[in-house]
Amino acid sequence: MTVSQTNFAWATLLEVGGRGRLHDRLAHALRAAIRDGRLAEGAAVPPSRALAEDLGCSRWVVTEAYGQLVAEGYLTARVGSATRVSWSPVTADRPRAQRAPARPAIRYDLAPGLPDLRAFPRRRWADAVRAVIGSAVQYDLDIPDPAGHAALRTTLAEYLRRSRGADADATSVSVCAGVTDGLARTCRALHAEGITDVAVEHPGWPRLRAAVTSAGLRAHPVPVDQDGLRVDDLVRTPARAVVVGAAHQFPTGTVLSPARRARLVRWAREVDGFVIEDDYDAEFRYDHHPVAVMQGLDPGRVFLLGTVSKTLSPALGLGWLVAPPVMIPALRTANPVAAAPPVLDQLALSTFIDRGWYDAHLRAARRRFRARRDLLLDTLAAEVPEGRPAGTAAGLHVLLHLPDDTDTRRTVQAAASAGLRLADLDDYRTEQSPGRALVLGYGNIGDTEIPAAVALLREALRSTALAAPRTRRPDQPRRSASSSSS
Numbered sequence: 001m002t003v004s005q006t007n008f009a010w011a012t013l014l015e016v017g018g019r020g021r022l023h024d025r026l027a028h029a030l031r032a033a034i035r036d037g038r039l040a041e042g043a044a045v046p047p048s049r050a051l052a053e054d055l056g057c058s059r060w061v062v063t064e065a066y067g068q069l070v071a072e073g074y075l076t077a078r079v080g081s082a083t084r085v086s087w088s089p090v091t092a093d094r095p096r097a098q099r100a101p102a103r104p105a106i107r108y109d110l111a112p113g114l115p116d117l118r119a120f121p122r123r124r125w126a127d128a129v130r131a132v133i134g135s136a137v138q139y140d141l142d143i144p145d146p147a148g149h150a151a152l153r154t155t156l157a158e159y160l161r162r163s164r165g166a167d168a169d170a171t172s173v174s175v176c177a178g179v180t181d182g183l184a185r186t187c188r189a190l191h192a193e194g195i196t197d198v199a200v201e202h203p204g205w206p207r208l209r210a211a212v213t214s215a216g217l218r219a220h221p222v223p224v225d226q227d228g229l230r231v232d233d234l235v236r237t238p239a240r241a242v243v244v245g246a247a248h249q250f251p252t253g254t255v256l257s258p259a260r261r262a263r264l265v266r267w268a269r270e271v272d273g274f275v276i277e278d279d280y281d282a283e284f285r286y287d288h289h290p291v292a293v294m295q296g297l298d299p300g301r302v303f304l305l306g307t308v309s310k311t312l313s314p315a316l317g318l319g320w321l322v323a324p325p326v327m328i329p330a331l332r333t334a335n336p337v338a339a340a341p342p343v344l345d346q347l348a349l350s351t352f353i354d355r356g357w358y359d360a361h362l363r364a365a366r367r368r369f370r371a372r373r374d375l376l377l378d379t380l381a382a383e384v385p386e387g388r389p390a391g392t393a394a395g396l397h398v399l400l401h402l403p404d405d406t407d408t409r410r411t412v413q414a415a416a417s418a419g420l421r422l423a424d425l426d427d428y429r430t431e432q433s434p435g436r437a438l439v440l441g442y443g444n445i446g447d448t449e450i451p452a453a454v455a456l457l458r459e460a461l462r463s464t465a466l467a468a469p470r471t472r473r474p475d476q477p478r479r480s481a482s483s484s485s486s
């Protein structure tokens with residue numbers, strides 16, 4: 001960090017020295033200045049751009065540090081006004097009821113579920129918002145259509161036809177807040193049409209199951225194998241609809257095989273039911289061209305759900321739902337109070353896609369994620385050789401199978417206390433199942449952080465293995481993280 005004459009005051013105040021990541025060091029320096037009273041309660045901190053200039057670092061470093069201190073309750077940020085110190089050593093023991101609970105200190109994030117938040121296209125998104133604010137006509141500012149603004153529906157239909165092989169037009173597409181919201185709307189419509197039982201993948205993302213049950217439907221877990229959802233097991237349930245991640249199932253990472261796709265569509269016709277396709281992670285396929293959506297096989301039987309949560313940011317809360325024509329009226333009547341996301345955000349997304357910025361962003365993200373995936377796999381092979389990665393061809397996470405005697409739950413806890421966030425496959429299971437594995441997301445971690453993160457993972461596996469005497473079958477050779485990873 002360079003220090004010039006003009007930034008002398010802040011540089012002296014903050015003393016951003018030491019080792020570690022710059023934004024952590026800056027957060028540490030700010031926290032120290034607040035805690036010892038050098039920055040008083042109510043004082044405004046400089047705008048992130050100005051402080052970044054003063055300190056000679058990127059603006060991202062400052063926004064990350066501010067964000068961390070907002071989460072911890074030291075700073076308060078309000079749109080349109082300065083970020084201010086909201087903590088004082090004098091009044092520190094008064095109740096902190098209004099403060100948001102601090103997030104645990106995470107140094108490295110290998111938890112699945114996030115794209116690269118550092119690479120959010122801030123400038124172009126801001127350009128899109130500015131263009132929309134400048135050009136919105138009165139009609140745009142009128143009471144919103146609950147199915148979404150016509151401009152975004154048209155843009156999405158064209159995008160989904162062109163890039164996902166979907167059968168969509170502006171009438172079949174509606175805008176929603178993401179896959180979870182789209183699924184809840186779909187389930188309410190199915191319920192209104194007399195469908196009471198819906199199959200979900202096992203293992204699977206718990207929020208999808210919650211969306212099904214919150215609409216008053218019964219959820220039936222159906223196992224997933226290396227070809228995706230097991231249709232043989234599906235036919236034995238009373239379900240007339242199924243939620244399926246065809247492009248990259250979460251968390252197993254399997255791609256639904258062509259034969260299973262065809263069978264699923266046949267099943268939907270036979271039971272007079274529907275397939276609900278969660279097009280999760282579909283934009284990121286590394287070893288082949290993206291696989292087209294199943295929805296194109298039978299648009300009368302397949303709902304298609306998509307989101308920008310994995311491509312831009314979940315904070316935008318923007319997604320889409322393509323419905324079979326026969327279900328469009330039920331979608332409206334069964335969701336009488338559902339609103340589409342804010343219209344100006346919808347128009348910003350429409351502009352962002354129309355100007356080619358979404359495609360450009362995805363191309364760059366794909367290149368970055370492929371390289372990061374390769375780096376993660378190489379590092380895992382060297383440091384955690386007892387692990388067997390799977391589901392690596394697409395998406396933003398890998399499944400790391402581990403020996404049966406690994407205590408994955410305690411490994412996740414040990415990693416968390418060392419500052420590494422990751423997930424246990426068991427978190428996505430609703431019943432006891434054989435096979436131990438961790439789910440490692442590589443969307444929201446810097447390339448340079450991967451070696452240190454994997455070293456912490458190796459240590460967590462080692463400490464857990466040493467702490468617990470393992471049980472093993474007599475015929476099974478003892479394999480432990482400690483013996484094979486050094």
Ligand SMILES: Cc1ncc(COP(=O)(O)O)c(C=O)c1O
Nearest residue numbers: 113178179180205250280307309
């Ligand atoms: C399987 C699956 N589908 C979809 C999503 C995206 O959901 P939403 O669009 O509601 O953010 C996620 C997010 O983690 C997910 O795990």
